[in-house]
Amino acid sequence: MAVFVIRRLMQSLIVLAATAALVFLGVFAIGDPGEMLIPPDATPAERAQVMAALGLDRPLPVQFVTFLANILQGDFGRSFVFDQPSIALILGRLPATLELAFVALAIALVLGLPLGLLAGLRPRTATDEAIMTGSILGFSLPNFWQGMMLIMIFAVWLGWLPSTGRGPRGTILGIETSLASWEGIRHLILPATNLALFKLALVIRLTRTGVRETMPLDFVKFARAKGLTERRIVLVHVMKTIMIPLVTVIGMELGSLIAFAVVTETIFAWPGIGKLLIDSIMRLDRPVVVAYLLVVVAMFITLNFLVDVLYSILDPRIRLGRA
């Protein structure tokens, strides 16, 4: 286990370094930051002075090393727009996105697992067909359209729920969250549902397929021959078996929920990192974009690692030491 952790950490560092290089080169290729920072009427001498002050006159490899060295010291550059360290901006917005993503994931699991089980245990019945049709809608209707429909139905027509923004926050167990008050929860319901719909469809399908593949196996029949109740067979024998593929996919999907909550956050004006990214791209606020990409990559690497560790707990046949 220790060997596995150390090796994975080394791999992660290599991936991070490679990403940093890609991001740096990508930003370099987009264009000359001088065009945006320096007024068009500046003289060539003034221009050269600014470029020298920003270090932009030095050769590319030197700039890259400086960039890496700064990152290692926790300096991701300052936002042009907010004039704050870009990493602080992102970390300041991250809790809102994490809250949205975890609530969405919880909705997807709490509804998806039972529905998938139900469909898988009663294949080709009306129940199964209804659930599967619903999940096709969840898959194929565009996310932004689902969001607009949610706003139209629940905020505009019925007037039950607010359509934009994050509600008041309170503290639960030292974490600042909207879940502390009913008003905060009301603000969370629509965006979280919107973000959850696609994942819900995915969880339903994965669970159903897993159940359908596991039920005919010999060990299920043997469990029946032992006289176990159907309840124990499904909840212990079948569920534990299908958790393995489910954990893999959900682990990766959680990353994408956080990284790409962009659409939902834009529609519902949710003050998270997705909305910050869109705003920064529009304003060409490069340090924020770079920091965002690096944070997202680091997050994916961490999630990947956690999934691997969870795997070894769920499936005893996996030996992490030899991975």
Next chain:
Amino acid sequence: MTAPLLDVRDLRTQFGTGVRAVKAVDGVSFTVDRGEILGLVGESGSGKSITGFSILGLIEPPGRIEGGRILFMGEDLVGAPREALRRIRGKRIAMIFQDPMMTLNPVLTIGTQMVEAVLAHDAVPRRTAVERARDALGLVGIPSPDERLKAYPHQFSGGMRQRVAIAIALLHRPDLVIADEPTTALDVTIQSQILYEVRRLADAFGMALVWISHDLGVVAGLADRVAVMYAGRIVETGTVDDVLDRPAHPYTRGLMDALPATAVPGDRLRPIPGMAPLPTSRPDGCPFRTRCFAATDACRAEPVVTVAAGHEWRCHHPIREPAA
């Protein structure tokens, strides 16, 4: 004479419905007495495994028991409520499966899978259940059972896994164990060990055993009585001595001749010509007539069962006349 432990009468199990239904078991009747070992012999597809699963009510859709009765200690298991069947499974009738690599859940420990089997039928404290599981492992010859309870199936060899499956089957000291080719997937040396263990344990606990096999040699050394199945029916039943030494049905004779152990050294083995008919295209009358050396036009009619002193066969042209 007391009633038999298990009395299967005209059991019919089929898959699908209507004209395309596959009659896997087509009117099977046999009995098993307390403590008796019955060998159920036949080729692949003869319906012997389906017969075993039917007794435990483990036939899943699209399959179903179409007719007949399965009387276990006088109670009909056909059409019995699910919960009543569950209480019998693993408690009064246990089953051992063919492939030990597939019968244990790979993600649960041996201990979990044994303890849940105890708790499914007996409301005992967890510690008692663990002790019973450990004792059962010791009984089937698994060394250091305490540690092995914490192990997962992949840490066992095939033979050891089959011992675990047998230990699970014996947890409740059932009256009847149905063993579906439990040694077929194992090495020959392991086979004989498992056979010996099962025989010893069946004797020790007075369990009746239905031993399903395609191997007449195995059955000859183990069983008290033999039932030979062909195309969803039993074609010959009797004591091991009657059936194997004086077979009446040409099919039984053919199976014997195909056994390497009974052949004269140097002679060619004599396999039965042709293949067992598919359940969808069985000949009318006697289903064996297309492969039988003794077949005549008379075989187009359904053969009736002849009974002679506990030896029964279903054939128009039995090989020998019953001894007086």
